[in-house]
Amino acid sequence: MTMMMMSRGGTKRVANTAVSVAKGLSCEVGGLKAFYGGGVRSESTMALSEKEKKVGLSSDGGNKEQKEIVSYWGVEPSKITKLDGTEWKWNCFRPWETYKADVSIDLKKHHPPTTFLDKMAFWTVKTLRYPTDVFFQRQYGCRAMMLETVAAVPGMVGGMLLHFKSLRRFEQSGGWIKALLEEAENERMHLMTFMEVAKPKWYERALVITVQGVFFNAYFLGYMISPKFAHRMVGYLEEEAIHSYTEFLKELDKGNIQNVPAPAIAIDYWQLPPDATLRDVVMVVRADEAHHRDVNHFASDIHYQGRELRETAAPIGYH
DSSP states (O other): OHHHHHHHHHHHHHHHHHHHHHHHTOEETTTTEEEETTTEEOHHHHHHHTSSEEEEEOTTSSEEEEEOOOSBTTBOOOOOBOTTSOBOOOSSSOGGGOOOOOTTSOSOOOOOOOSHHHHHHHHHHHHHHHHHHHHHTTOHHHHHHHHHHHHHHHHHHHHHHHHHHHHHHTOOOTTHHHHHHHHHHHHHHHHHHHHHHSOOOHHHHHHHHHHHHHHHHHHHHHHHHOHHHHHHHHHHHHHHHHHHHHHHHHHHHHTSSOOOBOOHHHHHHTTOOTTOBHHHHHHHHHHHHHHHHHHHHHHHHHHHTTOOGGGSOOOOOOO
């Protein structure tokens, strides 16, 4: 009988152990809940189950369920602050991506068109400028906004095509992919800044969609056919941008355009002083365009020498 009692006790303990193990290994798929052994939930699944929902109190006194992703699979985002200790509020760029523009850059440099492709690129840009002058006239805020939606296309197209070329040929790019994509991102930040200054109307938005669609496809084909022509055209396009921003500054100095405080995004992106104004923003944007001018004329010169861009180190690190 003693043996039978021990056997029953042992069987009971085994059964209890089996139940515990079964509970420990249970997985509730619907709720994304996983338990291991002692019932400890993994941090990664807890991020989606418990941390994803944040319950607050609505203004009418009732409970309001608000979903908020506060982490990515259990990896808490690091807290980023400015030098003064205040919280960094921009998700589109980080403090280490900000810089001070070199406003001392030579703004009068010009590449005289000598070859047939140079002249073709030069007069293409001059032709494209005419309808812009007619449409915007002296509305330089809206003009800048339109200019940046076009100027942000070439860097992305060139970087994309060089990226695919690097993959196909199993070769490095000499940093030119990064340089061109940095240019595209910088032009996009110009747009994000001027969006705060000049609120586009519906017909201006429609014009942007049309112009971008046409220009993207045209530049894509142009770059596929002749990169030297494509980069030269962008060089001349940036020369026109410098001229447009110079006229913008003249209107600001004359008082025809109000010199409003600089948008907060511009102050942080270009490391401007807190009391910076629109004039300061136009100055740094113009300096950026001069840098893009030099980069693209340089890229075109490399192609004219019969070499590929990867053979010469790209001028990266400015932005």
